Amino acid sequence: MNKKTLVLGASLNTSRYSNLAIHKLVKHGVETCAIGLKSGEVSGVKINTDMPPFEGVHTITLYLNPKNQMAYYKYIVSLKPKRVVFNPGTENPELYKILRENKIHFESACTLVLLSTDQY
Template sequence: MRKKTLVLGASLKPNRYSNYAIQRLVANDIEVVAFGLKKGIVEGIDIDTELLPYKDIETITLYLSPKKQREYYNYIISLKPERVIFNPGTENSELYKILKTYSISFEEACTLVLLSTNQY
């Protein structure tokens, strides 16, 4: 398995992109942890509803609007990810500046496209 990915803003609803991202990450043998507002399981992955101090997070893939991201800034930094993926609709220049301060790389991309084109 590759290094761990946190899906931040995970949903139990099968028609949500975050849900599909969990499915595709698992199908690509990528270790996944997930945080969302409702506890449940997607593709065998528990969606946590409390902010856990996950270890060895390589990537955080965001599925939260920029406004909702604000309350997670410190949490994101505390996990020391190697990169943060801003999926369409999550772009946030304020958070980009914070990530740069901590030398955390980031990209505006779609996790699903990166996975389907072997660029993840």
């Protein structure tokens, strides 16, 4: 079961939750791609600074506050993910509405907890 995941808001900073999530996703054998402000690599995953047309993305896990998510609304929908995970602090009713309109499942949860409890 490989749920290819895009970490949106990825960081090279090892104290950031997005960084921890990339490590944990890779450790759990989840194919992972990432987009952040600075390019680099975390746990073998390249952090892109643009919006590549990734194929087969199952889950997008958000690590951006609602204001910073706005620039990605159309991009998120264009990837046609099966679900979007709103990590703590990323909850966004405006984006919920867009996802509902596009029949994309979403949940407010913590990717790290989901992985730790085998609920991912």
